[in-house]
Every structure is written in C-alpha cells, then in structure tokens.
Amino acid sequence: MSPAARSSTATKRLIVLFGPSGAGKSTLLKRLFKEYPNEFGFSVSHTTRQPRPGEVDGREYNFVTRDQFETAIANNEFIEYAQFSGNYYGTSVKAVKDALAKHPRCILDIDMQGVKSIKKTDLDASYVFVSPPSLAVLEERLRNRKTDSEDSIRKRLEAARAEIEFGNQLGSHDIKIVNDNLDEAYKKLSDFIFSKP
Numbered sequence: 160m161s162p163a164a165r166s167s168t169a170t171k172r173l174i175v176l177f178g179p180s181g182a183g184k185s186t187l188l189k190r191l192f193k194e195y196p197n198e199f200g201f202s203v204s205h206t207t208r209q210p211r212p213g214e215v216d217g218r219e220y221n222f223v224t225r226d227q228f229e230t231a232i233a234n235n236e237f238i239e240y241a242q243f244s245g246n247y248y249g250t251s252v253k254a255v256k257d258a259l260a261k262h263p264r265c266i267l268d269i270d271m272q273g274v275k276s277i278k279k280t281d282l283d284a285s286y287v288f289v290s291p292p293s294l295a296v297l298e299e300r301l302r303n304r305k306t307d308s309e310d311s312i313r314k315r316l317e318a319a320r321a322e323i324e325f326g327n328q329l330g331s332h333d334i335k336i337v338n339d340n341l342d343e344a345y346k347k348l349s350d351f352i353f354s355k356p
C-alpha cells in the first residue's frame with residue numbers, strides 16, 4: 160500500500176482485526192493492550208445470561224432479556240452474535256459507537272461474517288487481516304495452544320479456509336499481516352494503528 164493510502168485509512172479510529180482462529184489475533188492484541196493500556200476502548204457486549212456477582216450492567220455486559228435480544232437481532236442491531244450454552248452474546252453497532260465516543264481508538268476482533276456486517280453499517284473502520292504463514296503452521300499452532308478438542312480443531316481448520324480466502328481478497332482488508340515472526344507482525348500492526356495521531 161502507498162504511504163498516502165496507508166495514512167488515510169489509519170486515521171480511522173475503529174480497527175477491525177480478523178483472520179482464522181489460531182492466526183494470532185489475541186496474541187497481538189494482548190501485547191498491544193499491555194504496551195498501550197489507555198489507548199483503546201472496548202465495546203460492551205450484550206448477553207442474555209444472568210449477571211454474576213460484582214458484574215455491573217453496561218460495564219461487563221449489557222444484560223438483556225431473550226425477547227430484547229431477539230428484537231435487536233430482528234432490527235439488525237448486531238454486528239455479530241452467537242449462542243453459547245443457551246445464552247445469546249452479541250456486539251451491537253451502538254456499543255461500538257459508544258466506545259468510540261469515549262476513546263481515541265477502538266479495536267474489534269471478529270470473524271469474516273462480522274467484517275461483512277460492519278461494512279454494511281455506517282461505521283468507518285480500518286480492516287486488518289491477520290494471516291497465518293500457511294494452513295500447516297495454523298494447524299500446528301492450534302494444536303500447540305492446547306485449548307481445543309480434536310473436533311474443535313477440525314472445525315476451526317475447516318472455517319479457516321473460507322476466512323483465508325476472504326481475507327486474501329483485495330477489497331476485504333486495508334492491510335494484510337502475515338503472522339510468521341511475532342515481533343515483526345506486531346510491529347506492522349502497531350505501525351499501522353499509530354501511523355497517524
């Protein structure tokens with residue numbers, strides 16, 4: 160990308176990281192948030208699960224009823240949503256806008272369906288495709304991570320093909336970062352994010 164194109168996209172404050180499971184998105188973000196603890200806002204997700212002791216509505220989650228959640232789905236208010244253990248969880252467009260209003264920058268870590276739905280909203284974002292060096296390396300990293308069952312790894316690898324194909328399309332991203340060497344990938348990410356004040 161030319162320096163001019165790079166700086167024009169980097170002025171946008173919403174940064175969207177996507178890429179297959181195991182590409183290294185969480186690893187890169189963890190490092191970024193550690194180095195810049197006050198720079199980034201987080202959108203507060205909606206959930207239908209009950210608050211746990213100490214959780215505050217609007218802080219950990221926006222706690223809503225099933226009816227409220229399903230109405231919001233019908234009104235296209237979510238960038239992405241899913242059900243886990245019988246409860247809905249989702250990221251709303253409004254939650255992202257609220258986070259952006261309070262912080263200089265906001266980062267989302269989502270999948271390609273989420274990317275497609277953000278592109279249909281009026282949110283102005285910079286898209287970062289985090290790619291593994293190869294499918295073989297991705298598989299090795301998922302196995303070494305030791306967080307998933309064999310079945311879950313197989314599903315993640317199946318989904319990875321479509322994520323990678325989507326990410327490699329020119330229009331899908333502003334920058335593609337191949338996460339081979341972690342230090343180099345991290346430098347590319349932080350340079351991209353901070354190339355404009």
Ligand SMILES: Nc1ncnc2c1ncn2[C@@H]1O[C@H](COP(=O)(O)OP(=O)(O)OP(=O)(O)O)[C@@H](O)[C@H]1O
Pocket residue numbers: 178179180181182183184185186187300301303304338339340341342344
């Ligand atoms: N450059 C790298 N070199 C070697 N290992 C890496 C590199 N980047 C990440 N890893 C390791 O690969 C594994 C997958 O990384 P990570 O969990 O950050 O992926 P992810 O994209 O966030 O996945 P998910 O979408 O499932 O949350 C982790 O065990 C991490 O430590």
